[in-house]
Amino acid sequence: MSTQASSALVTIRDLGVTLGGKQILQHLTTQIPRGKVTALIGLNGSGKTTLLRAILGEVPYTGRVTFHCGHDHRPGHPERIGYVPQRLLFDTNLPLTVVELVALGMASRPLFLGVGKNMRQRITQLLSRVHAEHLLDSPVAGLSGGELQRVLLALALEPLPELLLLDEPAAGIDFRHQGEFYALITRLNQEHGITVLLVSHDLSVVSNSAHYVLCLRNGQILCEGPPREILSGERIAEIFGEDKAVYAHEAHHL
Numbered sequence: 001m002s003t004q005a006s007s008a009l010v011t012i013r014d015l016g017v018t019l020g021g022k023q024i025l026q027h028l029t030t031q032i033p034r035g036k037v038t039a040l041i042g043l044n045g046s047g048k049t050t051l052l053r054a055i056l057g058e059v060p061y062t063g064r065v066t067f068h069c070g071h072d073h074r075p076g077h078p079e080r081i082g083y084v085p086q087r088l089l090f091d092t093n094l095p096l097t098v099v100e101l102v103a104l105g106m107a108s109r110p111l112f113l114g115v116g117k118n119m120r121q122r123i124t125q126l127l128s129r130v131h132a133e134h135l136l137d138s139p140v141a142g143l144s145g146g147e148l149q150r151v152l153l154a155l156a157l158e159p160l161p162e163l164l165l166l167d168e169p170a171a172g173i174d175f176r177h178q179g180e181f182y183a184l185i186t187r188l189n190q191e192h193g194i195t196v197l198l199v200s201h202d203l204s205v206v207s208n209s210a211h212y213v214l215c216l217r218n219g220q221i222l223c224e225g226p227p228r229e230i231l232s233g234e235r236i237a238e239i240f241g242e243d244k245a246v247y248a249h250e251a252h253h254l
Contacts (some may be wrong), residue, residue: 009034009163009195010055014063017050017219024050025061025219032163034068037189037196039206039227042216042239048199049086051216052165055197056083069162082156082164082194086171088148096140098132098151099123105155130154130184145172146181157188164188166198170205178202182209207231215239 008031015028025047032038040048053059096104102123103115115123120136127133132150135143143151149169156164166185170178182205189196200206206213206227213230215222222239223230230236 007034008032009068010197011066011068012055012063013066015051015054015065016062017047017054017059019050019059023219025054028063028216028220030214030221030224032195032197033212034195035189035193036211037185037198037209038212038214039210040197040199040214040216041201041203041206041230042222046216047219048216049167050219052083052167052197052199055163055165056081067163080159080161080163082161084149084152084156084164084166084169086168086199088152094141098127098135098138098140098143101140101151102126102155106158126154126158127151129157129188144174146174146177149173149181150184153184160192161194164194164196166196168199168201170200170202178205185209203231203236 010032012031013029015025016023017025028047028051040051042048050059054061055065099115099120103119106123124133124136127136127150130150130153132147132154135147135151138147140148140151149172153169164185169185170181173181185196185198186209188194198210210227212225213227214224215230215235217239223235
Protein backbone atom coordinates (compact mmCIF):
# COMPACT_ATOMS: atom_id res chain seq x y z
CA MET A 1 0.00 0.00 0.00
CA SER A 2 1.32 3.45 -0.85
CA THR A 3 2.47 5.88 1.83
CA GLN A 4 -0.10 8.36 0.56
CA ALA A 5 -2.96 5.89 1.04
CA SER A 6 -1.77 4.80 4.50
CA SER A 7 -1.72 8.42 5.70
CA ALA A 8 -5.42 8.78 4.85
CA LEU A 9 -8.36 7.22 6.66
CA VAL A 10 -10.71 7.93 3.74
CA THR A 11 -9.92 8.14 0.03
CA ILE A 12 -12.61 9.62 -2.23
CA ARG A 13 -12.33 9.26 -6.00
CA ASP A 14 -14.51 10.85 -8.69
CA LEU A 15 -17.47 11.12 -6.32
CA GLY A 16 -20.78 12.24 -7.76
CA VAL A 17 -24.16 12.72 -6.05
CA THR A 18 -27.42 13.63 -7.77
CA LEU A 19 -30.52 14.28 -5.65
CA GLY A 20 -33.94 15.20 -7.00
CA GLY A 21 -32.51 15.54 -10.48
CA LYS A 22 -29.90 18.07 -9.32
CA GLN A 23 -26.20 17.27 -9.31
CA ILE A 24 -24.85 18.21 -5.86
CA LEU A 25 -21.33 16.73 -6.05
CA GLN A 26 -19.38 16.06 -9.21
CA HIS A 27 -15.96 14.49 -9.93
CA LEU A 28 -14.87 15.07 -6.33
CA THR A 29 -11.52 13.51 -5.44
CA THR A 30 -9.74 14.00 -2.12
CA GLN A 31 -8.45 12.27 1.02
CA ILE A 32 -9.28 12.67 4.72
CA PRO A 33 -5.97 12.59 6.66
CA ARG A 34 -5.77 9.93 9.36
CA GLY A 35 -5.74 11.17 12.97
CA LYS A 36 -6.20 14.82 12.00
CA VAL A 37 -8.94 17.43 12.25
CA THR A 38 -10.08 18.37 8.75
CA ALA A 39 -12.39 21.36 8.24
CA LEU A 40 -14.85 21.41 5.35
CA ILE A 41 -15.69 24.95 4.24
CA GLY A 42 -17.61 26.61 1.42
CA LEU A 43 -20.70 28.63 0.66
CA ASN A 44 -24.15 27.32 1.56
CA GLY A 45 -25.26 24.87 -1.10
CA SER A 46 -21.72 23.90 -2.09
CA GLY A 47 -22.29 20.27 -1.08
CA LYS A 48 -20.70 20.02 2.38
CA THR A 49 -23.52 18.17 4.15
CA THR A 50 -24.07 15.97 1.10
CA LEU A 51 -20.41 14.93 1.25
CA LEU A 52 -20.84 13.88 4.88
CA ARG A 53 -23.98 11.92 3.95
CA ALA A 54 -22.12 10.17 1.12
CA ILE A 55 -19.35 9.14 3.52
CA LEU A 56 -22.02 7.85 5.90
CA GLY A 57 -23.63 5.91 3.03
CA GLU A 58 -26.93 7.77 3.43
CA VAL A 59 -27.18 8.88 -0.21
CA PRO A 60 -26.50 7.01 -3.46
CA TYR A 61 -23.34 8.08 -5.25
CA THR A 62 -21.07 7.28 -8.15
CA GLY A 63 -17.32 6.95 -7.80
CA ARG A 64 -15.57 5.40 -4.81
CA VAL A 65 -15.31 6.04 -1.09
CA THR A 66 -12.58 3.81 0.38
CA PHE A 67 -11.80 3.49 4.09
CA HIS A 68 -8.33 2.39 5.23
CA CYS A 69 -9.12 0.83 8.59
CA GLY A 70 -7.38 -0.63 11.61
CA HIS A 71 -3.71 -0.85 12.46
CA ASP A 72 -2.88 -2.46 9.10
CA HIS A 73 -4.85 0.23 7.19
CA ARG A 74 -6.74 -2.44 5.27
CA PRO A 75 -9.51 -1.38 2.88
CA GLY A 76 -12.94 -1.80 4.44
CA HIS A 77 -15.55 0.04 6.46
CA PRO A 78 -14.68 1.50 9.88
CA GLU A 79 -16.20 -0.41 12.76
CA ARG A 80 -17.62 2.88 14.00
CA ILE A 81 -18.35 6.29 12.48
CA GLY A 82 -19.59 8.91 14.93
CA TYR A 83 -21.90 11.63 13.63
CA VAL A 84 -23.17 14.84 15.22
CA PRO A 85 -25.82 16.60 13.10
CA GLN A 86 -26.30 20.34 12.94
CA ARG A 87 -29.55 19.98 14.85
CA LEU A 88 -31.70 17.24 16.31
CA LEU A 89 -35.38 17.28 15.42
CA PHE A 90 -37.56 15.75 18.11
CA ASP A 91 -40.89 16.34 19.80
CA THR A 92 -40.15 18.71 22.67
CA ASN A 93 -43.34 17.52 24.36
CA LEU A 94 -41.79 14.09 24.97
CA PRO A 95 -40.82 13.91 28.65
CA LEU A 96 -37.38 12.44 27.99
CA THR A 97 -34.43 12.99 30.29
CA VAL A 98 -30.84 12.92 29.09
CA VAL A 99 -30.19 9.48 30.59
CA GLU A 100 -33.27 8.13 28.76
CA LEU A 101 -32.24 9.72 25.45
CA VAL A 102 -28.75 8.25 25.67
CA ALA A 103 -30.14 4.85 26.66
CA LEU A 104 -32.40 4.97 23.58
CA GLY A 105 -29.45 5.93 21.39
CA MET A 106 -27.40 3.05 22.71
CA ALA A 107 -30.37 0.76 21.89
CA SER A 108 -29.39 -1.65 24.62
CA ARG A 109 -32.91 -2.36 25.87
CA PRO A 110 -36.49 -1.07 25.54
CA LEU A 111 -36.95 2.15 27.47
CA PHE A 112 -40.12 0.91 29.17
CA LEU A 113 -37.91 -1.51 31.11
CA GLY A 114 -36.26 1.48 32.75
CA VAL A 115 -32.61 2.46 33.09
CA GLY A 116 -30.89 0.23 35.62
CA LYS A 117 -28.05 1.11 37.98
CA ASN A 118 -25.32 -0.34 35.78
CA MET A 119 -26.64 1.46 32.71
CA ARG A 120 -26.84 4.76 34.64
CA GLN A 121 -23.20 4.34 35.67
CA ARG A 122 -22.18 3.59 32.08
CA ILE A 123 -24.07 6.63 30.76
CA THR A 124 -22.60 8.83 33.50
CA GLN A 125 -19.10 7.77 32.42
CA LEU A 126 -20.01 8.41 28.79
CA LEU A 127 -21.29 11.92 29.56
CA SER A 128 -18.18 12.64 31.64
CA ARG A 129 -16.08 12.36 28.45
CA VAL A 130 -17.73 15.58 27.30
CA HIS A 131 -18.09 17.18 30.76
CA ALA A 132 -21.87 16.70 30.74
CA GLU A 133 -22.44 14.19 33.55
CA HIS A 134 -24.32 16.86 35.53
CA LEU A 135 -27.05 16.75 32.86
CA LEU A 136 -27.89 13.09 33.50
CA ASP A 137 -31.44 13.65 34.80
CA SER A 138 -32.15 16.93 33.01
CA PRO A 139 -35.17 17.13 30.66
CA VAL A 140 -33.93 17.09 27.06
CA ALA A 141 -36.46 19.79 26.13
CA GLY A 142 -34.85 22.17 28.63
CA LEU A 143 -31.27 21.83 27.40
CA SER A 144 -29.45 24.77 25.86
CA GLY A 145 -27.99 24.40 22.38
CA GLY A 146 -24.53 23.77 23.77
CA GLU A 147 -25.75 21.22 26.31
CA LEU A 148 -27.67 19.27 23.67
CA GLN A 149 -24.65 19.19 21.35
CA ARG A 150 -22.51 17.79 24.17
CA VAL A 151 -25.06 15.03 24.74
CA LEU A 152 -25.15 14.22 21.00
CA LEU A 153 -21.35 14.20 20.95
CA ALA A 154 -21.31 11.78 23.88
CA LEU A 155 -23.61 9.45 21.91
CA ALA A 156 -21.35 9.72 18.85
CA LEU A 157 -18.41 8.62 20.99
CA GLU A 158 -20.00 5.32 22.10
CA PRO A 159 -18.05 3.31 21.25
CA LEU A 160 -15.05 5.47 20.34
CA PRO A 161 -15.14 5.94 16.56
CA GLU A 162 -12.30 5.86 14.05
CA LEU A 163 -14.01 8.72 12.20
CA LEU A 164 -16.10 11.53 13.71
CA LEU A 165 -18.26 13.64 11.38
CA LEU A 166 -19.54 16.99 12.68
CA ASP A 167 -21.99 19.09 10.66
CA GLU A 168 -21.71 22.66 11.98
CA PRO A 169 -21.69 21.31 15.54
CA ALA A 170 -21.59 24.75 17.16
CA ALA A 171 -24.76 25.98 15.43
CA GLY A 172 -27.12 27.09 18.18
CA ILE A 173 -24.36 27.36 20.78
CA ASP A 174 -23.82 30.82 22.23
CA PHE A 175 -20.48 32.41 21.37
CA ARG A 176 -19.14 32.12 24.93
CA HIS A 177 -19.41 28.32 24.88
CA GLN A 178 -18.30 27.67 21.30
CA GLY A 179 -14.64 27.83 22.27
CA GLU A 180 -15.21 25.23 24.99
CA PHE A 181 -16.93 22.90 22.53
CA TYR A 182 -14.14 23.06 19.96
CA ALA A 183 -11.50 22.68 22.69
CA LEU A 184 -13.30 19.45 23.58
CA ILE A 185 -13.09 18.24 19.96
CA THR A 186 -9.36 19.05 19.92
CA ARG A 187 -8.83 17.10 23.15
CA LEU A 188 -10.69 14.06 21.81
CA ASN A 189 -8.56 14.14 18.66
CA GLN A 190 -5.31 14.43 20.60
CA GLU A 191 -6.08 11.89 23.33
CA HIS A 192 -7.77 9.21 21.23
CA GLY A 193 -6.40 9.82 17.72
CA ILE A 194 -9.91 10.16 16.31
CA THR A 195 -10.02 11.40 12.72
CA VAL A 196 -12.39 14.38 12.60
CA LEU A 197 -14.16 15.91 9.60
CA LEU A 198 -16.15 18.99 10.56
CA VAL A 199 -18.22 21.49 8.63
CA SER A 200 -17.75 25.05 9.87
CA HIS A 201 -18.40 28.59 8.68
CA ASP A 202 -16.31 30.01 11.53
CA LEU A 203 -12.90 30.68 10.03
CA SER A 204 -11.35 31.38 13.44
CA VAL A 205 -12.28 27.81 14.42
CA VAL A 206 -10.79 26.51 11.17
CA SER A 207 -7.60 28.47 11.79
CA ASN A 208 -7.20 27.38 15.41
CA SER A 209 -8.55 23.81 15.41
CA ALA A 210 -8.01 22.25 11.98
CA HIS A 211 -4.88 20.59 10.63
CA TYR A 212 -6.23 20.48 7.08
CA VAL A 213 -8.91 22.32 5.10
CA LEU A 214 -11.11 21.20 2.21
CA CYS A 215 -12.97 23.93 0.35
CA LEU A 216 -15.98 23.07 -1.79
CA ARG A 217 -17.51 25.19 -4.52
CA ASN A 218 -20.35 24.03 -6.76
CA GLY A 219 -19.91 20.43 -5.64
CA GLN A 220 -16.20 20.21 -6.39
CA ILE A 221 -12.96 20.68 -4.48
CA LEU A 222 -11.85 24.25 -5.12
CA CYS A 223 -8.74 24.03 -2.97
CA GLU A 224 -7.29 22.04 -0.08
CA GLY A 225 -4.30 22.24 2.22
CA PRO A 226 -3.14 23.49 5.63
CA PRO A 227 -5.13 26.40 7.11
CA ARG A 228 -2.24 28.81 6.65
CA GLU A 229 -2.38 28.25 2.89
CA ILE A 230 -6.16 28.18 2.47
CA LEU A 231 -7.02 31.09 4.77
CA SER A 232 -5.05 33.66 2.86
CA GLY A 233 -7.03 36.77 1.97
CA GLU A 234 -6.84 36.03 -1.74
CA ARG A 235 -8.14 32.48 -1.37
CA ILE A 236 -10.99 33.43 0.97
CA ALA A 237 -12.00 36.32 -1.27
CA GLU A 238 -12.27 33.79 -4.10
CA ILE A 239 -14.42 31.49 -1.94
CA PHE A 240 -16.56 33.83 0.15
CA GLY A 241 -15.99 37.39 -1.05
CA GLU A 242 -13.96 40.36 0.16
CA ASP A 243 -15.75 40.86 3.51
CA LYS A 244 -15.02 37.31 4.59
CA ALA A 245 -11.41 37.69 3.46
CA VAL A 246 -10.90 40.55 5.92
CA TYR A 247 -12.46 38.48 8.69
CA ALA A 248 -10.24 35.50 7.85
CA HIS A 249 -7.14 37.69 8.00
CA GLU A 250 -8.12 38.97 11.44
CA ALA A 251 -9.04 35.49 12.73
CA HIS A 252 -5.75 34.04 11.52
CA HIS A 253 -3.83 36.63 13.53
CA LEU A 254 -5.74 36.30 16.82
